[in-house]
Every structure is written in C-alpha cells, then in structure tokens.
Amino acid sequence: MGMRAAGWITMAIAALAAPQAVVAQVPSQASLDRLADTLGYRLTMVDNGPTCPAGIEGCFLTTITLTVPETLPADVPKGLALYFSFVNRLPLVESDIFTHRLINGDVQQLTLKPGATLRPGSTHEIKLWGVGSNFSKAFGMPNAYLVADGLEPRTIAATRAVIDPDTGLETLPFVAPMTDEAKLATKSDADKTRWLTVERAFAVQADRLAPEAKGVVILPKPAKAAQGKGKPVDLTRGVALTLNGVERSAVAPALAALGAPEGALPLAIRIDPAAVAKPEGYVLDAKASGIAITAHDAAGASHALRSLAQQAAFEKGRLTPLRVEDAPEYGFRGLHIDLGRNFHSRDEILKLVEAMAAYKLNKLHLHLAEDEGWRIEIPALPELAEIGSKRCHDPSEQTCILPQLGAGPDGTGGVNGYLTAADYVAIVRAATVRQIEVIPSIDMPGHSRAAIKAMEVRHARLTAAGKKAEADAYRLIDPADTTEYRSIQNYSDNTLNVCIPATYRFVDTVVDALAAMHKQAGAPLKTFHLGADETAGAWIKSPACKAMIAENGGDAGKLTPRFIERVTASLAAKGLRTGGWSDGMGHTETAAMPKAPHMVQTNIWGVLHTGAIREGHDQLNRGWDVVLSIPDLGYFDMPYAPHPDEGGYDWASRGVDPYQVYGFMPDNLPANAATIRNIHAEGKAIEDKPVLAPGHRVAGLQAQLWSETIRTDAQVDYMLFPRLLALAERAWAPAPWTPVYQAGASYEWGDRRVDAAKLKTGWQDFAGRVTAQLPMLEKIGVAYRVAPPGVRIANGKLEANSMFPGTAIEYRVEGGAWTRYAGPVAVGGAAELRSRSADGKRASRTVRVEPAR
Template identity: 80%
Template sequence: MQPVGWAMLAVAALIAPQAAAAEASPQAALDQFADTLGYQLETVDNRPQCPTGIAGCFLTTITLTFPETLPDALPTRGLSLYFSFVNQLPLVESDIFTHRLINGDVQQLTLKPGATLRPGARHVVKLWGIGANFSRAFAMPNAYLVADGVNPRTIAATRAVIDPETGLEALPFAAPMTNEARLATKSDADRTRWLTAERAFAVQAERQAAATTGVAILPKPIEAVQGNRPSVDLGRGIALTLHGVERAAVAPALASLGVAEGGALPLTVRVDPVAIVKPEGYMLDVRTSGIAITAHDAAGASHALRSLAQQAAFEKGRMKPLRVVDAPEYGFRGLHIDLGRNFHGRDQILKLVEAMAAYKLNKLHLHLADDEGWRIEIPALPELAEIGSKRCHDLQEQACLLPQLGAGHDGKGGVNGYLTTADYVAIVQAAAARQIEVIPSIDMPGHSRAAIKAMEVRHARLMAAGKAADADAYRLIDPADTTEYRSIQHYNDNTLNVCLPATYRFVDTVVDALVDMHRQAGTPLRIFHIGADETAGAWVKSPACRAMIAENGGDAGKLTPRFIERVAQGLSAQGLRTGGWSDGMGHTDAAKMPGNVQTNIWGVLHGGAVREAHDQLNRGWDVVLSIPDLGYFDMPYAPHPDEGGYHWASRGVDDYQVFGFMPGNLPANAATIRNTHAEGKAIADEPVLQSGRRIAGVQAQLWSETIRTDGQVDYMLFPRLLALAERAWSPATWAPPYGAGATYEWGDKRVDAVKLKAGWQDFAGRVAAQLPMLDRMAIAYRVAPPGARIANGRLEANSIFPRTAIEYRIGGGDWTRYSGPVGVSGEIELRSRSADGKRTSRTVRVAAPVR
C-alpha cells in the first residue's frame, strides 16, 4: 500500500485557478504532469558535514518544481516517483517525501501521510550518499511517475538528449558543477584538481608534439625505414599473389587497402614460419618494382597489410619505399566490452572488430551478462533473453528486470536488447576472419541477477503447468535461504546458489550453447570467462548449503573458491580454458585448478595490482593486465565534472597515462602514475616474480554503467585504445628492466623520462595521422577540448594532438578558427574539431583579467 498523502494532490488541484484547469483522463493528466514537472539533480558538496552516524558522505539534491496548475484528473492512488541513484543512500531528507530503496540503484519517493503538494511549489530532496560524485555523468536519466490504473510516464525533464555539436548524450537536468573547492575532492589530503583549460595548456605545452612526416604506422613497428627512391603508386592497382595462405584469411585486411586488384603493381603475400619465426610477425618491403610481404602466419600477413594500408592512406596512395620488420611484444592484446549493464548491438561490435584489426588487437572479450542484463540468446532457456534483456517498470519482474541505471519504465531504447544466435555467430565469424578470438563472459556466481530473475520466471511458468521437476531443473536460488546481504552495487539477490545441482546444470547448458554457436561460426570455442568477481556474502543461511559449509570448516566464504574450482575443472574436461577476474581466481587453491587458466588482474596499481599479478604469475597462470589505472576506459579521461565515467579507481585515465604504462615492470609505474588522490606513492615489488614469469598481455575494459549510446562507446574507447594497442604491441623503451625486490617512487630516475617524452611525441604525431582513418570507420572518437590561457591580453591555445583544429569566440559571437596568439578581452570560449570537421569537443572557457 502507498501512503495516502498523495490524495492531497486532489485537494491541491481543487484550489488551482479554475480557468487553468482542463478536463482530462487520468492518463492524460499524468502525462501532462510528467511533461511539466521540473526536475534538477545537483551535486552540492562532496565534503559536507555528514549527518550523525554517517561517515564519508556527500550531498546531492533533487529539486522538484511543480507546475502552476495541477491537472484535476491527476490520479492520486499509488502515485510514486522512481529514479536511479548508484551510490548508497543511508539518509534521504525531505519535508514531504519518504524514500525507499527498491533494489540496486532503483529508488522510490512517496508522499508522507498528510503532506500537501501545492501548484508552483518547489521541494528540495536531500540525498546523503556514501562516497563522492565527481562527475555529472553519475546522474541517471528517465525518472518516472507511477500511479494505479494508468501507465507509467517518464518525467520529460529527465530525458537525455544528443548534443548536435559533440554527438554525445547530454543530461540537461544535471546541474553544472562549478565549485571546485567543495566538489573536486573529499578531503585536504586529496590533491586532485580539475583539468581546466589553463591547466591543460600547461600540461600540453610540456608534451607538445609535431605532426608526423615519416612513418605513421600504429602500433609502432620494431623497425621501419623509408627510402628516398621514386614513390610507389598504389593507384595503379595491385596484382595479388598468395603463397601459403588462403585469400579468405587476409580478405578483410586486403579490403582495408582500398586498392583495386588486376592492376600493374605486384603484391606478393607469403606465409613462411621458418623465415619469420615469431607468431604474428611479418616483414613488409615496399619498392617501385612491387610489394612483398613475408609473414609467420595469416595473422602476420594481415598485420602487414594493415600497416601498408595505414601508411598508404597517410601518403595518399603514393608511398616512399619502405621496409618494415615487426612482431608483437605480447600475444594477448584485448578489448573487453560490457554488454550487460547497457546493451550495444551487433553493428557496433562489428565496427569495433574492424577497428581492433586495424590496430592489431586480437582478443575480444564480450561481457554477455550481469545483474542488469542478459545479452545472449540461449535456445534451451528462452527466458534468459526474453526477460533478462529488458528493463521496465515491473516490480514483480515477470516481464522484465527492474529499470536499473536509468533505463526507463517502458522497456524500450537502446539499453535493452540481446544478441541472437545469428548475431553472435556473425560476430565470431567476422572476428575470426580478422584473426581475433572472441572470449564470451558470463559473470558468476555473483553479478548474476539477470539470470536468477529470468530463471524464476521460467520456474513459475513450469510450476503453473504442473511440471515441478522441470521447473526446479534450472532454479538458481534456494527459496529457503534467509541470508541477508547487499552486493557492491546494492543488490540483495544477485548470487547463484553454488550448492544446488541446478546451478551447475545451468552453467553446462549455457556453455554448451556457446560451444555450439562457435561451431556454427566455424571457429571452436577455446576459452570461457566466468567472471568470479565481487561475490557478496550469500548462502550463510541456505539449508542447501549446510553440508558444503560444514565441509569447508563452517566458513561460507570458501564456497566461492570451491565453485570456481569445480566449474574450471568441468570446463577443462570439455577442452575449454577458464578465464576469470583476479579477485575471485586468487582465492582458489591452485592445486585444484587446471594448469592453463587465464586471470585478468583488475586491482588498482596503488591498491594491490602488483601483489595480485605477481602471485598469480607465480602460480603459472596466464596473466592479463586489466589494471584500471590504464585499462578501464569507463574511467574519465581527465578529472573534470563534464568528463563522463566512474572514478573509483582513477580520476583520470588519459592517453598519455595509457601510453606510458610499463607492463613488464609493474612496480616501476609508481614513477609515472599517481594514486586516486593525485599523490605520488611508492610501490614495492611484492611478491617477487619467479624467474621466467612473464605476463600474457594487456586488455582494455569498457564497463557500461554510464554508457548508453554507441557514440559514448566510441568516445570512451578512442583514441586511448590506440595507446593501449601501442603498449600491447611495442615495448616501452623507457622502462627499466625488472629487478627483483625493487621499490619505485614518483619521478624515479630509473624510468627514462627523456625516452618517455620522445616516445609520446612520436606517438601523438602518429595518432593525428590516424584520426582520418577513424573518421572513415565512423568511429566517433573523443575530440579533446583545447588547452588555453590569456597572457598579456593575448589568447594562446594548444591541443593534445598536433594539427587539431581549434575555434574560439568572444562574448557568444561567431566561432573563429584559431591560428595563433590573438588579442582578446572578456570571457573566451574555445573548442576543438574532429579531423573531418563534423564534431566538436565540449566547450571550455578562459577569462581575461579585468583591468
């Protein structure tokens, strides 16, 4: 039952001016109310005096402004306001509203008994959250109204819009954040400062790079030498000859050349693993007499063709003679895309697959399920896709999941959806044609709410049909379990019960379906990623788990490692490798795990990454670095409230930080990467790596909690994914050799700062050369705002990457192309443009001193 206070809305409507009252149906009245209700979310203070009993709080407010006329037919029974807020809310203060957490981030406001709403009234709801909110991107759209007997309606003021200049989603209801003193940090110990235009100018002036004039290939080859003889004209067309490789294996790379076949220029591609000994290695020789490629394998041949395509595009089809000798530093060069939180479909993934191939990434890790969504069709369990892929207002969750992360009430929009079997097969085929391995991921036993709820719908359907045994076959919870817990994302029901045979039957069925999809694609499944991270404290009071808990000395916390070990052994029996996140994997008994598992290290650099990586390397596992400080591309590019992304691991993961990473000597990164408080802290080599241990590679992650559009995917990935591709392929020449037991501090001289700066400048020039290629691939990469300052009355501006077009305007006038220092007065707005001129950066401002 809802509080009866909403009935006071009818009283308020009666006292509204009669001339303004319009007769309408209850539905039309709710629609009108939703369309005219003012709604603003504002982060007020990240450093407030917290209410008694609450530590580490921040204050956000929701301001509701009621229309001057309340519809007289407005339904009052059961009227509630639902919104999403991702932080824990131990206290919500309001003169008229009461608050209730539904689950996860879904919140409900209802009127207090006896409260009165008046036309034109303004009400401020104080949300006391735990943690901090450093970005407007934390605001979730699509708050909505619900009442009995009518359909829910989105509050119009909370809808997201697309900015026509930037192409990015904007949230007009999220108030600007301007008070740096109160909003940029949590304490005086935090040295983070917003990256204003003036501060960006200083940073970029120190790192300023010139445009590339020579070899533009990215990632950087081991050896690339241009000659001075007459140019090679690819416009003549090519005469292709293949030896030791099928055309299909290099067809996408050939297509990237954009050159007609049947021409005069010989292009010979030869696969010879004796001549080129390293996997994926190649030699490219471009001469006036023809182009010769010798590669270890089809992947190496494709990489050579991609390098040729990049350089040919840069030189507009007339190339200087060129000799390239190249091979990757690491065999695992990955990209992880989270489809669970917010869905991104087949076309977007296929576009990313082509971009991965262009920059020599070779592992696509698809996160196909999480608490907020199930994104892959499993024919034997149709409810997984039918129920688990959609979020809407159904508190019983019989038709959909709760509308987490501002998904909206109606189950529509791009955040909903799933990959059909045909979609997934097409992705695997496209990836395989580009020598990219698809690694499917179904997170378990935690992060499994979508699966649990979908299987509950299946259970109810079969029970109603009198098929109790079939209903229980895939039920993933123990209904007698009275354990109370909250996951890190505030769910109390998101963990598979690891003591039920049904859970393992479910895992087998899902894995079998994916194996079959890979078989249909003609590419066998080799590795299955089980997640295994962030498992909440479930099962303690589950009768089904009593025996298993007793077998583990009464410690319910040991059940997750036992689950991981059992699933990993089951996968191994099917000829599959197990992948998982390092926190769950690290708690297993290595002796009970298969010997060839893969672990993704996602500890923060200053918070345990070295310990986890070295410990799990010493177990003999394949270790992939997924460290957030350089690889979580859902983190903001820079510490600024208008840069999107979560910030729990880093306040800013910019292109330079990713480029400068030293994968082969993790402790050394203390010299160049600060902690989340912008402090330089020492990192010790603990535990010491055993001799001969080496990481398998590096992976970028894009978690999608705040990423609802494909344009945002592109923005958050590019161009910093190019920096990760560079680091995964080419050695960091500024890194000192790994030394057992060494400790590194901020600015440590053993890291060669001169080489790092020179390497960055070379890289930045090559990135600028690649931006037109990204434009052609329809990748809406981030256009970084310019740095700017006013010195002696003159505006000066600069960019991260050379030859970026900068525009400025004075006093809201017309935009003018910046070509050099110019005399100005007053406040100046600036922005950058994409290489193709179609998009701009966000606008930044500088002000001339008042005289």
C-alpha cells in the same frame, strides 16, 4: 572488475496528493501524461565533503529539486509515484514531505508523509546524503518517470537525455553545472586532485607538444621500419595479388582496408614460419617494382597489410619505399566490452572488430550478462533473453527486470536488447577472419541477477503447467535461503546458489550453447570467462549449503573458490580454458586448478597503488596467463581527466588519459609509481610484494569498457578512442623506458631509473602518429573523442593548444561568430573555444576562459 565502488539507486516518490483542481477534469492517463510533461526536476551536486549527519561516515550531499507546475489536473491519479536513479547508497534522505525506503539495487522509494500534499507552483528540495562521492555530472541518470494505479508509466520530460548536435554525445540537461571546485573536486584535504581546467590543460599540453607526423606513421610502432630511396610505390595503379600458403579469405578484410583495386603493381604474400619465426610476425618490403610480404601466419600477413594500409593512407597512395620487420611482444592484446549494464548493438561491435584489426588487437572479450541485463540468446532457455534483456516498470519482474541505471519505464531504447544467436555467430565470424578470438563472459556466481530473475519466470511458468521437475532444473536459488546481504551494487539477490545441481546444469547449458555458436561460425570456442569477482556474503543461511559450508570448516567465504574450481574442471573436460577476474581467481587452491599450461587466464583488475602487484605477481607465479586489466592502464570507463564534464566512473582513477596509457610499463609494475599518481593525486612509492619469480611474463594487456554510464554507441567510441590506440601501442611491445625488473625493488614518484626524457620523446612521436590515424578511424565510422583545447589568456592575448598536433581549434568572444584559431590573438574579454575532428564534422565540448585577474 567493473563498477566497483558505487551502487546505483533508483527511487520512487509515491502517492502525491492532489490539491484543489484548477482545470476541468480530464482522463486520468492524460492527467499523468500532462504532469510528466510539466514537472520540473533538477539534480544538483552540493558538496563532496560536508559535515555528515550523525551515524554516517564519508558522506556527500546531492539534492533533487521538484517544481510542481502552476496548473494541476483535477484528477491527479491515485498511487502516484516518481522513479529516478542515483549512483550511491543513501543512508539518509531528508525532505519536508517525503519518507524514504530502499527497494533493491538501483530502486528506492519516497512516499508522502501523512497529511503532506503538493500544491501548484510549489518547490520541494530533497536532500540525498550518499556514501562516497560524486565527482562528475555523468553520475546523474536520465528517465525519471511517474507511475500511478492502473495507468501506464510516463517518463518525466525534463529528465530525458538529449544528443548534442555539435558533439554527437548524450547530455543530461537536468543535471546542474558543477562549478565549485573547493566543494566538489575532492572529499578531504588529503586529496590533492584538481580539476583539469583549460588553463591547467594548456600547461600540461605545452610541456608535451608534438610535431605533426612525418615518415613512418604505422601504429602500433613496428620493431623495425625504414624508408628508402627511389621511385614511389604507386598503389593507385592497383595491385596484382599472388598468395602462397594462405587463402584469400584469411586476409580479405586487410586487403579491403588497403583499398587498392585489381591492377598492375605486384603484391606477393607468402607464409613462411621458417623465415619469420615469431607468431603474427611479418616482413614487408615495398618498392616501386612491387610489394612482398613474408609472414609467420595469416595473422602476420594481415598485420603487414594493415601497416601498409596506414602508410598508404598517410601518403595518399604513393608510398616512399618502405621495409618493415615486426612481430608482437605480447600474445594477448584485448578489448573488453560490457553489454550487460547497457546494451550496445551488433553493428557497433562489428565496427569495433574492424577497428581492433586495424590496430592489431586480437582478443574480443564480450561481457554478455550482468545484474542489469542478459544479452545473449540461449535457445534452450528463452527467458534469459526475453526477460533478462529488458528493463521496464514491472515491480513483479515477470515481463522484465527492474529499470536500473535510468533505463526508463517502457522497455524500449538502446539500453535494452540482446544478441541473437545469429548476431553472435556473425560477430564471431567477423572476428575470426580478422584473426581475433572472441572470449564470451557470463559473470558468476555474483553479478547474476538478470539470470536469476529470468529463471524465476521460467520456474513459475513450468510450475503452473504442473512440470515441477522441469521447473526446478534451472532454478538458480534456494527458496529456503534466508541470508541477508548487499552486493557492492546494492543488490540483495544477485548471487547464484553454488550448492545446488541446477547452477552447474545452467553453466553447462550456457557454455554448450555458446560452443555451438562458435562451431557454427567456424571458430571453436577456446576460452570461457566466468567472472568470479565481487561475490557478496551469500548462502550463509541456505539449507542447501549447510553440508558444503561444513566441508569447508564452516567458512561460507570458501564457497566461491570451490565453485570456480568445479567449473574450471568442467570446462577443462570440454577442452576449454577458464578466464576470471583476479580477486575471485586468487582465492582458489592452486592444486585444484588445471596443471596444464595456459588453461587458466586471469585478468588483473587491482588498482596499481593497491592490489595490482600483489595479485599480478602472485598469479604469474602460479603459472597462469596473466592479462593486465588494471584501471590505471585500461579501464576506459574512467574519465579522461578529473573534470565534472568528463564522464565515467572514477572509483579507481580520477583520470586515465592517453599519455598515461601510452607510458605504462607492463614488464615492471612497481616502476609505474614513477609516472602514475594514486587516486588522491599523490606521488607514492609502490612496494614489490610478492616478488615476481624468474621466467614469468604477463601474457598481455586488455582495455575494459564497463557501461554503467555509457548508454549510446557514440559514447562507446568516445570513451575508447584515442585511448585504445595508446593501449594497442603498449600491448604490441613494451615501453623502451622500462627499467629491468629487479625483484624487491620499489620505485618512487619521479624515480630517475625511469627515463622521463625517453617517455616524452616517445609520446611526441606517438601523438603525431595518432593524428595521422584519425582519418582512418573516421573511415571505419569511429566517433573518437575530440579533446577540448588547453587555453589561457596572457597579457591580453588568447593562446590555445591541443593534445594531438594538427587539431583544428575555433574560438569566439562574447557570443561572436566562431573563428578558426591560427595563433595567439588579442581579446578584450572572456572567450569560448572548441576543437574539431579531422573531418570537421564533430566538435569537442565548448570551454570558456576568463582573462587573468
């Protein structure tokens, strides 16, 4: 699932010795504050493929440059330390004056070597030899900070993130520009990735240019839609609503989106499963004399209204007569939001719920707990939210957990926080009236550090009060366990002990609390997602696990499957189905899982060219509900394109753009080799092993947004949209260019069995419909990504194009005024360009193009 190949590293520089004072003495806290305000700090990515130091394989080199101010206070505080964040493991840190020590997870420490000092005006370069790669400026973390004995910590001013007023997005001024493609774009000659420069973007977009939308603009594209002749359907007159078989409350949000007041135009909604057989299906017939909607259920009626609202907005309230017959092909059309790594607000989630409904997505997967944060109030266990939701500088972790991912020392800011029970109930209610199921996720037994640390605080509190039995009731570790391990995120203590009763008591308490919230919201809990992925090699030396390991043939690796099986049985007894990520779920014994159909949901997160088909087909053949969450399709924390100025993790894909999402073929996974390259930008065949047994089909698709690098709500919007529109299109119906699945058939890059011409034509139609939807997204409040233009200068003329038709482009030459681009224009030198949002209020990042040499 999320993160996945890189850990994060926060480091401390300790005991900076004071040189001779050059100013009068001031209070120590003021001295620390002044140093934090004036210390220079620069993070520079140097080389992704250097010659590695002895004993290190697959390294890359980054440097941090500290510039000491010319003037230092007389009483530089004792025990001075500097914490900062980094994204990969660091087997070696080289410095003339600092010594390195790993603390845990993100947190590492540098201390001054004996006799070393910092002098006014001095500069110190620290070489960080990381394992892996750093292809993006987004891997830098903000909020480096100073601490000192007995003083309040202070954030280094130079490392604060700022919001760009033109884009509305967070930027990190301390991260040096990445400009050397030869050293920074790849790790080896085998990697064929190239940055999507403006010139390359121009060429790609020139081949896909789409006309502006006309006719039916509904998204997702309906199965059947036809415009007729005759007088327009005048919604500006208002509507006279009649309902048959459905309560107004069940369609109220969709009616609100339509925006038509009470009036004269008849609008009749009727629920008739006999007339419309497919769940969520509908028939919409809009004529000048009135509008009739016949639907299978309330969801179908809402979908019809949403389609009507989209078309009405495009035609300014006076529609060409329209008939639509439609129903989804896939029953699961999901969006996953990670609140654990960095918190995102109740208001942001409610906004996304409305956007999901607008484009007919029906499953909201809320990832509520991670190593880096617990984000839901559980009344019986208050420490979970009080301690686990807050990151600050408290090495004892008695008031908060460690300040991972650049959270800073203060415990403030939007990356901290949690949903109260009332918040969660409000979200479930809002989703339910939009026919969206909320699926809560608490990842375990791995990815559980925030819960473990919060329950340790609870244990200490109750133990001090003499309540030992109560203290032990929810302790999630075996204190006698001496196992040493490191998770993929570099934690040594993030895994629940699956051999003790307290762990299962904890699971029951959390699930019961969530079920109570769902009941209060009027929407019974149906599915609980337990994660179950990426469990580190824990428990081997836990006395509590000795018997359980022996029962499993001495293989501690089997304890995670036993945990999943036990929790699944417990959930089934409560009438709940289990969700989990495919790697953990795939190791369970099929016989130990529920026999009833649809009691197990598995999310496939293997990468297309590695594990996706193996896991997907295996788990489909088990009869489980398989949801495709694979990164090549739906990891929207991956960058839009391979470019250092595009944010997001890139362990699975260097670029997931809307075209790739739109073109995906869920019903024939091997066929995607024809259109999607591997992580090294190579066109490679995909073998169909194991083959898919007849009679099985994926339940649907889900978009994922993991939030390690996503700290603001605006960044959430940017990473999700417009890619989520492409996923909504593909989750509604399979791609028409999909070849019929044939067991054992493999596909090559560019395979002619995949109709590339049909894909391109489909994209051009889709791109036009996306442009038509942008004002609706703006009305909802979604700050979607505005892609920078593709640009070239050819024969002295500046030419520009866009991913989506109708996008406004501006240019300026040599620092001149911004001018609207209307077509090729002669220029005498370099130019800067940017795109504009549909409402003109936001801009893309600014790009630069030089004349060809």
